[in-house]
Amino acid sequence: xxxxxxxxxxxxxxxxxxxxxxxxxxxxxxxxxxxxxxxxxxxxxxxxxxxxxxxxxxxxxxxxxxxxxxxxxxxxxxxxxxxxxxxxxxxxxxxxxxxxxxxxxxxxxxxxxxxxxxxxxxxxxxxxxxxxxxxxxxxxxxxxxxxxxxxxxxxxxxxxxxxxxxxxxxxxxxxxxxxxxxxxxxxxxxxxxxxxxxxxxxxxxxxxxxxxxxxxxxxxxxxxxxxxxxxxxxxxxxxxxxxxxxxxxxxxxxxxxxxxxxxxxxxxxxxxxxxxxxxxxxxxxxxxxxxxxxxxxxxxxxxxxxxxxxxxxxxxxxxxxxxxxxxxxxxxxxxxxxxxxxxxxxxxxxxxxxxxxxxxxxxxxxxxxxxxxxxxxxxxxxxxxxxxxxxxxxxxxxxxxxxxxxxxxxxxxxxxxxxxxxxxxxxxxxxxxxxxxxxxxxxxxxxxxxxxxxxxxxxxx
Amino acid sequence: xxxxxxxxxxxxxxxxxxxxxxxxxxxxxxxxxxxxxxxxxxxxxxxxxxxxxxxxxxxxxxxxxxxxxxxxxxxxxxxxxxxxxxxxxxxxxxxxxxxxxxxxxxxxxxxxxxxxxxxxxxxxxxxxxxxxxxxxxxxxxxxxxxxxxxxxxxxxxxxxxxxxxxxxxxxxxxxxxxxxxxxxxxxxxxxxxxxxxxxxxxxxxxxxxxxxxxxxxxxxxxxxxxxxxxxxxxxxxxxxxxxxxxxxxxxxxxxxxxxxxxxxxxxxxxxxxxxxxxxxxxxxxxxxxxxxxxxxxxxxxxxxxxxxxxxxxxxxxxxxxxxxxxxxxxxxxxxxxxxxxxxxxxxxxxxxxxxxxxxxxxxxxxxxxxxxxxxxxxxxxxxxxxxxxxxxxxxxxxxxxxxxxxxxxxxxxxxxxxxxxxxxxxxxxxxxxxxxxxxxxxxxxxxxxxxxxxxxxxxxx
Numbered sequence: 001x002x003x004x005x006x007x008x009x010x011x012x013x014x015x016x017x018x019x020x021x022x023x024x025x026x027x028x029x030x031x032x033x034x035x036x037x038x039x040x041x042x043x044x045x046x047x048x049x050x051x052x053x054x055x056x057x058x059x060x061x062x063x064x065x066x067x068x069x070x071x072x073x074x075x076x077x078x079x080x081x082x083x084x085x086x087x088x089x090x091x092x093x094x095x096x097x098x099x100x101x102x103x104x105x106x107x108x109x110x111x112x113x114x115x116x117x118x119x120x121x122x123x124x125x126x127x128x129x130x131x132x133x134x135x136x137x138x139x140x141x142x143x144x145x146x147x148x149x150x151x152x153x154x155x156x157x158x159x160x161x162x163x164x165x166x167x168x169x170x171x172x173x174x175x176x177x178x179x180x181x182x183x184x185x186x187x188x189x190x191x192x193x194x195x196x197x198x199x200x201x202x203x204x205x206x207x208x209x210x211x212x213x214x215x216x217x218x219x220x221x222x223x224x225x226x227x228x229x230x231x232x233x234x235x236x237x238x239x240x241x242x243x244x245x246x247x248x249x250x251x252x253x254x255x256x257x258x259x260x261x262x263x264x265x266x267x268x269x270x271x272x273x274x275x276x277x278x279x280x281x282x283x284x285x286x287x288x289x290x291x292x293x294x295x296x297x298x299x300x301x302x303x304x305x306x307x308x309x310x311x312x313x314x315x316x317x318x319x320x321x322x323x324x325x326x327x328x329x330x331x332x333x334x335x336x337x338x339x340x341x342x343x344x345x346x347x348x349x350x351x352x353x354x355x356x357x358x359x360x361x362x363x364x365x366x367x368x369x370x371x372x373x374x375x376x377x378x379x380x381x382x383x384x385x386x387x388x389x390x391x392x393x394x395x396x397x398x399x400x401x402x403x404x405x406x407x408x409x410x411x412x413x414x415x416x417x418x419x420x421x422x423x424x425x426x427x428x429x430x431x432x433x434x435x436x437x438x439x440x441x442x443x444x445x446x447x448x449x450x451x452x453x454x455x456x457x458x459x460x461x
Numbered sequence: 462x463x464x465x466x467x468x469x470x471x472x473x474x475x476x477x478x479x480x481x482x483x484x485x486x487x488x489x490x491x492x493x494x495x496x497x498x499x500x501x502x503x504x505x506x507x508x509x510x511x512x513x514x515x516x517x518x519x520x521x522x523x524x525x526x527x528x529x530x531x532x533x534x535x536x537x538x539x540x541x542x543x544x545x546x547x548x549x550x551x552x553x554x555x556x557x558x559x560x561x562x563x564x565x566x567x568x569x570x571x572x573x574x575x576x577x578x579x580x581x582x583x584x585x586x587x588x589x590x591x592x593x594x595x596x597x598x599x600x601x602x603x604x605x606x607x608x609x610x611x612x613x614x615x616x617x618x619x620x621x622x623x624x625x626x627x628x629x630x631x632x633x634x635x636x637x638x639x640x641x642x643x644x645x646x647x648x649x650x651x652x653x654x655x656x657x658x659x660x661x662x663x664x665x666x667x668x669x670x671x672x673x674x675x676x677x678x679x680x681x682x683x684x685x686x687x688x689x690x691x692x693x694x695x696x697x698x699x700x701x702x703x704x705x706x707x708x709x710x711x712x713x714x715x716x717x718x719x720x721x722x723x724x725x726x727x728x729x730x731x732x733x734x735x736x737x738x739x740x741x742x743x744x745x746x747x748x749x750x751x752x753x754x755x756x757x758x759x760x761x762x763x764x765x766x767x768x769x770x771x772x773x774x775x776x777x778x779x780x781x782x783x784x785x786x787x788x789x790x791x792x793x794x795x796x797x798x799x800x801x802x803x804x805x806x807x808x809x810x811x812x813x814x815x816x817x818x819x820x821x822x823x824x825x826x827x828x829x830x831x832x833x834x835x836x837x838x839x840x841x842x843x844x845x846x847x848x849x850x851x852x853x854x855x856x857x858x859x860x861x862x863x864x865x866x867x868x869x870x871x872x873x874x875x876x877x878x879x880x881x882x883x884x885x886x887x888x889x890x891x892x893x894x895x896x897x898x899x900x901x902x903x904x905x906x907x908x909x910x911x912x913x914x915x916x917x918x919x920x921x922x
Contacts, residue, residue, distance in 0.1 A: 013591055059607040060595070062626075071625045110597050117596075121589050128582050130474055134521075135578075136571050138770040146520040164532045165523075172633045172773075172797035179640075183668060203793045207644060209670070309599040310800035312633075332664045336633035336797055339771035 143170025295319030604631025756780030
């Protein structure tokens with residue numbers, strides 16, 4: 001049976017040591033695909049540790065996709081996880097999951113060791129002491145007023161946005177809020193989505209039976225005339241930083257779009273500002289929400305990039321008439337975010353911790369970006385590629401000089417333990433973009449990036 | 462300006478004292494409808510307290526509907542809140558909000574002082590220490606495995622349900638989960654909803670453009686033949702305790718429905734088990750999920766009744782083929798519940814605190830129910846009404862012997878400071894029920910209930 005030694009006084013919890021040991025055996029091919037693991041009770045007895053510890057380790061291994069369970073049968077090692085060179089059976093590129101890759105260029109992770117857990121922990125205790133009655137009450141449908149008020153102060157001081165708490169709706173992440181917007185505006189309208197753009201946007205619109213058109217954003221001046229010729233009522237855009245092109249809409253195009261959409265009877269702009277706080281160079285352009293005088297901009301943002309994707313708190317700012325319509329038609333929808341999280345985040349924001357955390361995170365990313373750009377400059381890749389849109393947000397793109405199809409290159413990279421995505425993965429319809437490799441760098445470090453660059457060079461030949 | 466004295470060492474936070482003082486002035490008509498309140502800065506300076514304290518008090522007053530704010534203008538007293546007898550202007554019945562009523566017979570509140578905040582607080586600290594890395598990762602779309610596993614153990618030991626974590630989907634409350642079910646099963650199916658039933662059920666189905674039929678549940682044997690004659694594919698029922706009738710479906714009707722629906726090509730039963738843990742008398746009937754051998758029951762439950770409506774954690778158990786369909790079609794939907802809450806609740810459940818909390822809560826409700834039934838027996842009301850379905854869940858009904866229309870009685874009760882709802886509020890189409898007053902007793906006490914009974918008697922004449 002599996003036998004490991006634990007360091008009792010290492011500060012690392014036992015379950016985590018066990019988790020790490022089993023994971024390492026899986027990655028090294030010692031535990032094989034579909035091999036049955038010992039039962040929790042057996043392993044606990046064998047190793048002289050508690051069953052709870054084994055349970056916690058197995059749960060973490062299952063959560064991360066190393067192990068699967070079959071009811072009444074037990075626990076088994078997932079297929080094909082052994083790392084290249086260490087495995088006994090051939091591995092298919094698709095069988096890697098995020099954690100098994102040596103380098104993941106496509107991850108939306110946030111950096112570990114940056115979030116101030118001790119402060120958050122203190123705030124949660126205070127919230128439980130001060131709001132013990134309120135925590136047992138139903139939540140107002142727009143979200144807690146105290147949280148919406150804290151957001152308003154923050155948005156004013158950090159982004160120059162003048163917002164009333166009455167016009168803010170809190171919801172469990174952007175996908176939930178997209179759905180509420182479609183419910184509010186109706187499926188009888190035509191929605192325009194940027195091409196290329198993040199998968200989930202069009203997936204959520206399709207799931208809600210919305211009528212979708214895609215408009216190209218390769219050339220912004222073309223974009224305006226394309227929308228002008230179309231029957232689009234509502235456009236969903238990320239003017240401060242499109243994913244995946246990284247394009248930023250200048251002031252002129254913003255004004256043009258606002259006036260074009262403002263002239264349409266059912267016209268609205270959904271401004272999806274997903275990573276706007278994390279901008280590192282260039283003059284920040286104010287959100288379109290701030291130049292909207294006719295009540296046509298719906299602003300959306302979340303805390304997924306700045307705090308954690310596991311936090312599930314998003315907010316949207318509605319123009320006053322839509323806020324009133326929301327109250328009339330959708331107020332029976334309970335707010336989807338726990339009041340505990342809302343109170344804690346309100347304190348985190350209003351006592352200035354959020355701004356400090358963002359500044360620390362920006363500093364971390366600024367250094368990381370500089371290091372990665374240095375690695376890029378040092379590598380042979382500048383001869384074979386062009387880096388672009390590196391001034392904003394958490395990703396950039398590398399236009400590769402190659403004839404190889406993206407799918408082929410992706411497969412070869414995966415076989416080398418590198419997970420990658422390409423511009424072409426996000427393009428709807430025919431693709432006029434070149435071979436652009438996307439680099440989401442939030443989860444990278446210098447060494448991993450160097451390894452990725454070396455591998456790309458090697459494969460380009 | 463408003464002047465109050467505070468008790469510095471009372472243990473009641475200052476902001477709460479200020480909140481209570483202003484609220485009392487509003488209810489007593491001292492602060493009048495639409496009267497402007499002092500600015501936060503002014504009031505803080507005037508009372509010699511910090512601006513943060515005033516802010517917190519104003520935020521709470523706004524949250525609860527006593528005060529409204531107008532951007533750049535300030536804070537104002539809401540209209541018509543002064544209690545009857547104390548107000549200077551006539552009050553309309555509809556202008557009361559939950560907190561201003563002397564007695565609220567329709568509230569879904571949970572009892573204060575029952576939830577073990579100190580334990581919860583300790584668990585949150587442990588979760589932050591032990592899962593600091595995991596808390597920064599995205600959440601698996603079904604929810605955290607550790608939480609789903611804890612749920613499975615709990616459901617097995619407490620309700621005899623054999624469930625695999627693979628078949629559980631975690632979501633932010635039942636309305637979100639209803640929506641996911643409709644997305645999963647499709648809007649081309651016909652959904653049958655109990656008549657009468659809780660508003661939100663049909664509101665969510667309508668919002669999602671589902672095709673709805675209502676079926677009567679006054680007489681269960683009629684119910685089966687009514688569904689048999691209909692074109693209903695999927696029924697949404699609360700067999701363990703319908704709201705508002707309180708009816709419990711017996712074993713025979715459950716089997717009949719299961720076999721009837723099982724014979725339909727697209728047939729599914731959505732078993733909405735919203736307050737099943739809180740049953741006080743009679744033999745508990747196992748959930749339909751446990752007698753379903755053909756994979757036709759979708760089971761839904763939440764923690765809104767047992768912990769708090771502000772927690773926003775629900776779960777559904779899908780039959781294996783629907784769980785697979787969910788993975789194929791809807792896995793791009795991020796889980797809507799923060800992982801922090803999921804980890805904490807997992808610990809709360811698996812260490813036995815949840816079961817202990819439920820037992821404590823049941824004991825609390827059992828005593829409360831006995832007290833209320835005693836009050837009812839002592840009052841003159843048994844001569845004028847019949848109490849029914851008092852053996853299960855958190856509400857019962859009083860069939861009143863009166864000719865007065867429910868709407869009229871409701872208005873008269875409201876004018877006396879008593880918020881009430883009637884069976885007729887939940888009936889779709891023509892109403893064959895008598896004048897049934899609903900009593901959601903979770904937020905009541907003996908004195909409030911006595912006051913309500915006295916008032917009802919007085920109004921019945």
